[in-house]
Amino acid sequence: MVDVDGWRRERRWEGFAGKGIGVERGEFVFGVFAGMVFHAVLRDAVAQGAPCSVETLHGISLRVVSDAVHDRPDWAFLAGAPTRFEDEAEEKAVLTIRLCIHSGGRAAFQLYYLARHLPEALRVITGRTSAADPTCGDLRRWARESLDRT
Numbered sequence: 001m002v003d004v005d006g007w008r009r010e011r012r013w014e015g016f017a018g019k020g021i022g023v024e025r026g027e028f029v030f031g032v033f034a035g036m037v038f039h040a041v042l043r044d045a046v047a048q049g050a051p052c053s054v055e056t057l058h059g060i061s062l063r064v065v066s067d068a069v070h071d072r073p074d075w076a077f078l079a080g081a082p083t084r085f086e087d088e089a090e091e092k093a094v095l096t097i098r099l100c101i102h103s104g105g106r107a108a109f110q111l112y113y114l115a116r117h118l119p120e121a122l123r124v125i126t127g128r129t130s131a132a133d134p135t136c137g138d139l140r141r142w143a144r145e146s147l148d149r150t
Contacts, residue, residue, distance in 0.1 A: 008124070012117065019113050020106070029100065030114045032093040036077040037118060038136060041068050058137025065136065066122045069115065 016026035041064055042057045050056045078098060085091035100111035125142065126134050 015113075019110060021110050021114070026110075026114060028093075029096060029111065030117055032097055033077070033111070033115050034118055034121075035093070036081065036097060037065060037069055039081070040072070040077050040079075041065050041136075044068075058135060058140065060136045062122050062126050062134050062136065062139060066119050069118050069122075 013023050013026070016023055021029075038057065041060050042052070045056050045060060046052045078094075078101065081094045081097075082090075085094070097111065100107040125139065129138065129142075131138060
């Protein structure tokens with residue numbers, strides 16, 4: 001997560017603790033869910049005829065990503081997830097989300113809670129830019145710049 005304000009990270013972590021979610025697990029699941037949302041909007045663009053490329057992803061508006069989170073149930077993001085993996089970390093990430101969704105109860109509630117952070121994070125991030133319609137490419141650049149400052 002790109003946190004410009006340290007207090008936002010602290011507040012998010014306090015929220016995790018209040019829901020019984022460890023910080024490391026919470027950040028991991030939140031990041032995985034965000035990645036699945038970005039993957040889904042890229043697949044939507046490809047289905048509409050765009051090439052499957054980093055350039056296509058970079059051109060997608062963050063508003064489209066935010067709309068996708070609001071318009072789909074959490075489990076719908078698994079529809080385009082791969083079933084075979086070459087990367088162990090990627091497999092662990094997708095299996096973690098599947099486990100949260102299918103186990104129901106507390107794990108599903110925690111995923112729902114973490115998923116609700118994504119629209120707010122996008123709202124905060126896009127509210128800090130003068131760009132009329134920031135894109136996924138802008139977000140990647142901001143994240144890289146944030147890492148360079150640390």
